[in-house]
Amino acid sequence: MMIKFMQCVAAALCCLPVVAIAASDDPQELERQVAKLRSEPMIFVVATGEPNACGRGCTEWIAGEGRFDEGAAQRFREFLAVLAKRDLPIFFNSDGGLVREAVQIGLILRENWMTAGVARTVAEGCHLSFPLDDACRRLMQSQREHKARLYFGGARCGSACVYAMVGASTRHVDPGATLRIHSSIGREIDKTDNSLRRYVMGMGVDPALVDAAAKTPSRSFRGLSRGEMEQFGIETRGVHETPWFAYHGPAGEFLLLKSVTYPTGDTGDEYRTRTVGLACSPFHPSIRFMYHQELTAKEGRTPPMIRAKIGDSLIDLTTLSPQKGLVEKSFDLEPRQLQSAIETGSFEITEMFDQSMIKKPSLVVRFSTLGLSANVVALESKCASKSNPNQ
Numbered sequence: 001m002m003i004k005f006m007q008c009v010a011a012a013l014c015c016l017p018v019v020a021i022a023a024s025d026d027p028q029e030l031e032r033q034v035a036k037l038r039s040e041p042m043i044f045v046v047a048t049g050e051p052n053a054c055g056r057g058c059t060e061w062i063a064g065e066g067r068f069d070e071g072a073a074q075r076f077r078e079f080l081a082v083l084a085k086r087d088l089p090i091f092f093n094s095d096g097g098l099v100r101e102a103v104q105i106g107l108i109l110r111e112n113w114m115t116a117g118v119a120r121t122v123a124e125g126c127h128l129s130f131p132l133d134d135a136c137r138r139l140m141q142s143q144r145e146h147k148a149r150l151y152f153g154g155a156r157c158g159s160a161c162v163y164a165m166v167g168a169s170t171r172h173v174d175p176g177a178t179l180r181i182h183s184s185i186g187r188e189i190d191k192t193d194n195s196l197r198r199y200v201m202g203m204g205v206d207p208a209l210v211d212a213a214a215k216t217p218s219r220s221f222r223g224l225s226r227g228e229m230e231q232f233g234i235e236t237r238g239v240h241e242t243p244w245f246a247y248h249g250p251a252g253e254f255l256l257l258k259s260v261t262y263p264t265g266d267t268g269d270e271y272r273t274r275t276v277g278l279a280c281s282p283f284h285p286s287i288r289f290m291y292h293q294e295l296t297a298k299e300g301r302t303p304p305m306i307r308a309k310i311g312d313s314l315i316d317l318t319t320l321s322p323q324k325g326l327v328e329k330s331f332d333l334e335p336r337q338l339q340s341a342i343e344t345g346s347f348e349i350t351e352m353f354d355q356s357m358i359k360k361p362s363l364v365v366r367f368s369t370l371g372l373s374a375n376v377v378a379l380e381s382k383c384a385s386k387s388n389p390n391q
Contacts, residue, residue, distance in 0.1 A: 037097055040131050041069040043140050044079045047121050047148035054089055054150055062090040063121035065132055068097030068160050073104035091119040096159025103199055106167020116168030118177035120151040152176040158221055166203045170271050171236050173229060180221035181213040198247050204261035204273040206232045206242050236271040244371050254382045255279045256375050258367050264296050276347060276367050280383035286332040291349060293327045300325045302354055309348035311340025342369045
């Protein structure tokens with residue numbers, strides 16, 4: 001259900017107008033933004049640098065330079081399709097562009113469990129400048145691969161770029177680089193921001209990021225501090241848990257959602273996100289509990305057994321073949337079970353692996369129920385009205 005729901009959220013964002021500007025905005029601003037998109041379209045190239053240029057043992061990376069213009073996501077998907085090595089990190093250097101293109105690229109990054117960062121890629125024969133000058137842009141567009149240098153100082157990822165970056169499974173922002181946010185523009189602002197909150201939460205990022213952006217006028221930028229990046233969970237570092245998020249969907253659906261991002265425990269810098277959700281069940285007054293888990297490649301071949309502890313209830317869930325590295329489970333809770341979990345302080349999901357196949361200890365993932373009580377009242381009210389539409 002949650003996989004399908006995430007696809008619907010992506011579709012809602014992808015169906016927004018290419019450029020929609022509010023009536024109160026200056027039409028000249030619209031022309032200015034469109035001109036920038038056309039003059040600085042996103043370029044994707046494979047860059048090769050000196051040993052450890054992009055991290056320990058990393059000499060090759062994907063550069064994403066320019067603005068998220070119309071068709072950028074499709075070009076990126078086609079770029080990856082012919083790329084022999086799909087495990088290269090990507091480094092963005094962009095002042096933003098179309099949110100819908102950025103979100104689609106973010107979803108592609110998550111599909112491929114990619115690593116993302118912020119840095120300037122300077123191809124051999126180019127000068128260090130921002131934005132790219134015309135000569136450098138033509139040079140980078142002339143071929144798919146370039147010898148290059150990677151510079152973190154002065155690099156930036158702004159506006160829509162932030163939403164692309166958070167789609168990556170592993171995310172790092174060098175202290176020399178900056179993330180910048182501001183509000184969206186258009187007649188569909190409320191719809192966009194609501195879908196963006198759902199999207200970033202599914203990526204393991206606090207939806208408060210979208211709220212912070214909404215408070216900054218669209219004609220200016222606000223840089224995020226290192227503390228804010230940690231607070232929102234933009235950088236993957238240790239365990240990060242989002243607060244409970246109440247999602248009001250365009251079709252009237254109402255869900256309570258929370259995600260937790262964990263390091264995989266395997267060798268390397270890898271992270272996976274788990275999400276839980278509460279929604280109306282067809283069997284009122286029960287509540288539907290949903291669990292969504294991303295798997296590593298090894299886990300995808302031998303998925304774990306899952307046991308949920310909801311208050312004082314233990315529920316064993318059979319794991320079927322995962323879909324594209326994902327496991328999704330759902331079951332109904334009685335109101336007393338949900339209340340017991342709230343009093344206990346958390347939901348617990350235990351992932352147990354077949355030790356003959358994967359030498360990995362069981363993992364207990366806890367989802368705090370702090371702040372859930374008030375939202376559950378609203379959910380139960382919504383479910384009651386759905387089961388008794390005449391009341």
